[in-house]
Amino acid sequence: MSGGVSADGVTILGAGVMGLATATELAARGHTVRVVDPALGPGTQGCSWWAGGMLAPWCEFENAEEPVLRHGRTAIDWWDRHAGGVTHAGTLVVTLGRDRQELDRFARRTEGFEPIGSDRLAELEPDLSGRFHRALFFPDEAHLDPRTAVAALQAGLATRGVTLAAVLPPDPGRIIDCRGLAARDILTDLRGVRGEMLVLRCPGVALSRPIRLLHPRVPIYLVPRGEGIYMLGATMIESDRRGVVTARSVLELLSAAYALHPGFGEAEIVELGADARPAFPDNLPRIGQAGWRLYANGLYRHGYLLAPAVAMQLADHIDTGAKPEFWHETDHQR
Amino acid sequence: MPVFYGTEVASPLMLGTAQYPSPAILAAAFRASGAGIATVSLRREAGGGQDFLRLIEGLGVPILPNTAGCHSAREAITTAQMARELLGTDWIKLEVIGHTDLLSPDVFQLVEAARELTAQGFRVFPYCTEDLSVCDRLLAAGCEVLMPWGAPIGSGLGLANPHGLRALRAAFPDVPLVVDAGIGLPSHAAQAMEMGYDAVLLNTAVAKAGDPVAMARAMAGAIESGRAACAADPIEPRDMATPSTPVIGKAFLA
Numbered sequence: 001m002s003g004g005v006s007a008d009g010v011t012i013l014g015a016g017v018m019g020l021a022t023a024t025e026l027a028a029r030g031h032t033v034r035v036v037d038p039a040l041g042p043g044t045q046g047c048s049w050w051a052g053g054m055l056a057p058w059c060e061f062e063n064a065e066e067p068v069l070r071h072g073r074t075a076i077d078w079w080d081r082h083a084g085g086v087t088h089a090g091t092l093v094v095t096l097g098r099d100r101q102e103l104d105r106f107a108r109r110t111e112g113f114e115p116i117g118s119d120r121l122a123e124l125e126p127d128l129s130g131r132f133h134r135a136l137f138f139p140d141e142a143h144l145d146p147r148t149a150v151a152a153l154q155a156g157l158a159t160r161g162v163t164l165a166a167v168l169p170p171d172p173g174r175i176i177d178c179r180g181l182a183a184r185d186i187l188t189d190l191r192g193v194r195g196e197m198l199v200l201r202c203p204g205v206a207l208s209r210p211i212r213l214l215h216p217r218v219p220i221y222l223v224p225r226g227e228g229i230y231m232l233g234a235t236m237i238e239s240d241r242r243g244v245v246t247a248r249s250v251l252e253l254l255s256a257a258y259a260l261h262p263g264f265g266e267a268e269i270v271e272l273g274a275d276a277r278p279a280f281p282d283n284l285p286r287i288g289q290a291g292w293r294l295y296a297n298g299l300y301r302h303g304y305l306l307a308p309a310v311a312m313q314l315a316d317h318i319d320t321g322a323k324p325e326f327w328h329e330t331d332h333q334r
Numbered sequence: 335m336p337v338f339y340g341t342e343v344a345s346p347l348m349l350g351t352a353q354y355p356s357p358a359i360l361a362a363a364f365r366a367s368g369a370g371i372a373t374v375s376l377r378r379e380a381g382g383g384q385d386f387l388r389l390i391e392g393l394g395v396p397i398l399p400n401t402a403g404c405h406s407a408r409e410a411i412t413t414a415q416m417a418r419e420l421l422g423t424d425w426i427k428l429e430v431i432g433h434t435d436l437l438s439p440d441v442f443q444l445v446e447a448a449r450e451l452t453a454q455g456f457r458v459f460p461y462c463t464e465d466l467s468v469c470d471r472l473l474a475a476g477c478e479v480l481m482p483w484g485a486p487i488g489s490g491l492g493l494a495n496p497h498g499l500r501a502l503r504a505a506f507p508d509v510p511l512v513v514d515a516g517i518g519l520p521s522h523a524a525q526a527m528e529m530g531y532d533a534v535l536l537n538t539a540v541a542k543a544g545d546p547v548a549m550a551r552a553m554a555g556a557i558e559s560g561r562a563a564c565a566a567d568p569i570e571p572r573d574m575a576t577p578s579t580p581v582i583g584k585a586f587l588a
Contacts, residue, residue, distance in 0.1 A: 063355050109544055191357075191385035216488060238386035281389070282358035 009033060010318065011172035015041050015164065016048040017146070018296055019178035020153040021307035024082050025315045027160045034172070035157070035164045042150040046180060047275040050197055051303055052223050052233050053146040054210050055079065056091050058112035058138045060302065065284060067325070068302055071309035076142045078308035083152035086144045089209035092125060093136040096259055102214040103134060113138045127206050127261060143210050145225050146304055176314060177295035181240065181278040186290045187297060192240025192276030195233065195301065196249040200257070202267035203228030213260045220256040229270070232257050236301070245272040277301055285310050286328040287317070296326075335370070336510055336532040338479050339425070339457040343396060345370035346527065347557050348512065349550070350537025357389045359546050364393050367550035371395060373427055373535065375402040376417045387420060398459060400427035405440070407447035414451055426451060427459040427481070427514075427535075437487040437515075441468045445475050452476030461514050464498035466505055473509065480506065481514035481535065484526065488538040490518025493525055503530045520556030527560025528568065 009032030012019045019035060020042065027033045039045050057072025079086050093113070095103045107115065113136040114120075122129035124137065154164075168175075177183055184190050207230070212221045223231040235249045250272065257264040280286055280298035285306055287296045294317075296310050313324035335342050349369035354360035364372065372395045374387065390397060399417035404410040407430060414426040430447055432440030439462050448458045452475060460472050464482040472480060482502060485491035493499055494516065503511060513526040514535040523534045534557055543549035 065355075191389070240385055279356075281356065281361070283356035 009173045010176060011036055011168065011174070012176045012178055013037070013168075013293075014046075014178035014180060014182070015039065015150075015154070016046040016178065016180050017042075017051070017150055017303045017307045018048075018180065018299060018310065019176075020150055020157065021078075021082075021311040022176055022178055022296065022314050023157055023162055024153050025308075025311040026318065027157060027162050028082070029315055029319065031315075031318070032173075033157070033160075033162045034169065035162060036166070036168050036172075037164065038166050040164055040166055041154055042147070044273075047195070047277050048146060048150055048180075048303055050195065050234075050273040050275045051146040052197070052210075052221060052231055053144045053149065053304055054091065054221065054223055055086070055142040055144065055305055056138065056210065057305060058110055058141060059091055059093065059212060060305065061111070062106055062109045064302070065282070067284060068306065072302065072305040074312075075305050075308045076140075078312075079142075079144055079149060079304070082156060082308075083144070083149045085148050085152060086142050087209070088142045090124075090137055090139040091141040091143075091210045091212060092121070092128075093138070093212045093214060094128070094132045094134075094260070095214045099215055100134075102216060103136065106214055107136055110136075110138075112140060125207055125209070125211070127263070128211070131261065141210070143223050144304065149304065174318070175293040177290065177293050178297070180297065180299075181276055183278070183295060183297055186293075187295065189280060190278050190297060191238075191281075192242075193279050193300065194235065194237040194239040194241055194274060194276050196235040196237075196245045196253070196272075196274040197231060197233035198245075198250065198253055198269055199225075199271035199273070200230045200232055200264065200267035201228050201270050202230060202264055204266050205230075205261050205263035207261075211260065213256055215256060218252045218256045220253055220260070222257060222260065230267075234301075240276045242275050245274045249274075277303070280328075285326045287314060287324040287326045288328040288330070336512075338459070338510055341396075343370035343533075344368070345554070345557075346533040346561055347523075347554055348373060348398065348514075348533055348535040349540065350374075350535070351390050351393075352537055353541040354546055357386075360389075360541075361393060363540055363546045363550035364395060366547045367540070367554045369395055369550075369554075370533070371398050371535075373398045373400050373537070375400055376413050376420070377401070377403040384420070391421075396425075397421055397423060398425050398427050399423065400461075401429045403431070404429060405431050407443040407450065410443070410447045411450055411454075414447075414456055415454075418456070424455055425457050425459065427461060429461045439463055439483070441465065441471075444468075445471045448472055448477050449475040459512070464495055464502050466502060469502060469506065473506070479510040479512065481512040483515040484513045484522060485516025487515045489516055490539055491516050492518055492522035496525070496529070499526070499531070500529055517553075520552045523553055524556040524560035524563075527557050528563050530564050 011034045015037035061069040210223045279300040283300045316322045347369045348371040350373045401410040401413040430440045430443040485494040510532045512533040517536040
């Protein structure tokens with residue numbers, strides 16, 4: 001049992017990556033913490049389940065704002081400390097022959113990479129040898145299995161005596177709302193951005209780090225999860241529709257994977273998944289006060305990358321009253 | 335300013351809403367561009383939720399929904415009907431894709447869909463080629479505006495066939511003409527306006543620029559310059575020099 005700083009402690013709504021990261025950070029600092037989630041833990045009902053698990057702040061900077069790069073860099077160390085299971089192998093970015101300009105554009109708009117040629121590529125990923133002649137290697141990036149990672153957080157919380165309940169207790173203390181898209185009942189400018197993914201089993205292709213295949217229409221990434229399992233993602237569609245995956249998205253994602261390596265033609269499709277990521281209009285996270293509760297939301301496609309930074313800002317705010325960088329002034333309560 | 339189906343719009347720049355880094359940047363790009371119309375794709379973006387459409391409506395610019403991604407007249411007609419229902423407008427940018435690699439218009443299905451949609455009361459903005467007979471057919475089908483491509487969608491190649499576009503302008507002096515697709519740089523947009531086109535429709539050139547807001551501003555400036563230049567009756571190009579100071583008294587014939 002940990003000693004609570006405040007009498008009532010903190011109750012966190014939502015056991016997705018944002019809620020569990022916040023609970024972990026607060027519990028590690030000695031707060032008494034409870035987590036409330038109707039599903040009693042992470043699972044298929046939340047978008048954290050369907051994430052890629054790339055800790056790739058340098059790559060994401062291609063299309064994201066500066067805070068994503070700055071705060072994303074702290075995530076790798078945070079996950080190492082609190083969950084483990086982080087693979088430090090970098091990221092490879094490649095393009096097919098006729099989209100060569102895409103690689104140049106990506107290079108112009110990112111940093112932290114080494115441009116590499118065939119020989120180095122063959123060393124890093126022998127299975128891609130001869131298939132690509134140029135690539136960008138981002139050596140400091142990492143990846144994790146999101147489901148293993150949130151399970152590790154949950155286990156860590158249990159050992160610290162953090163309770164998980166389905167309903168709000170009568171004396172919740174301070175409440176932090178980390179419900180993701182479900183918080184649209186209080187956060188009116190939160191929107192859903194649909195993402196679709198596949199899990200493949202393809203022992204015939206051995207890749208040891210995330211591979212991003214740039215394409216003007218269908219950019220994809222493949223994240224190895226070990227033992228021949230790959231996560232293939234992900235679409236970005238301005239829609240809050242969840243659930244089923246469309247034929248078109250499957251066709252596009254699989255065609256791109258097949259173009260990356262024809263060996264994926266032999267893959268077994270283990271899973272098809274779709275969900276909607278919570279995002280604010282600037283696609284950056286927000287911490288704020290909505291009526292009587294604090295909230296943290298809008299991590300968009302950067303749940304695992306930014307949850308540690310947002311959790312630390314929340315914990316600093318609770319400990320010292322410091323205004324978080326992601327603080328948002330407007331009161332969203334209807 | 336251009337007039338489409340009796341409605342005057344505030345700017346000859348028509349801006350697409352896809353592929354921006356975030357809705358906030360999209361909104362800032364619209365403000366910087368002063369765009370007169372926002373185009374929005376119904377098929378991909380509105381696959382269930384309406385959050386994105388609400389965002390587009392929040393731009394405060396007339397919306398022109400499109401049928402991007404449709405490969406047959408039938409699909410395009412269904413998408414147009416859905417757009418009218420969702421957005422309450424009878425304007426539709428009609429896109430029927432013929433070839434996947436070039437995203438070039440299927441002009442046969444296009445004419446068929448234009449005829450049917452016009453009969454159903456739609457005001458059709460057809461994304462077409464610069465082919466004169468195709469454009470003739472579209473007008474006969476009831477279209478009162480034509481939107482020939484500059485180059486394939488998203489290619490940024492500019493005006494691939496300036497002679498054809500000029501011939502189209504000359505052939506249909508009274509029809510509002512919009513160069514749609516292929517614009518990569520402000521100079522491309524200016525060129526279209528200098529030719530006497532009524533408007534320019536673009537998306538990728540702004541949305542995928544490193545700084546979309548700055549590029550939106552640059553496009554707006556170029557379009558205004560091109561429009562002003564056209565209105566100023568530019569000189570005709572010629573092969574011989576025409577000195578701007580008199581040459582009488584000089585032995586130029588010697």
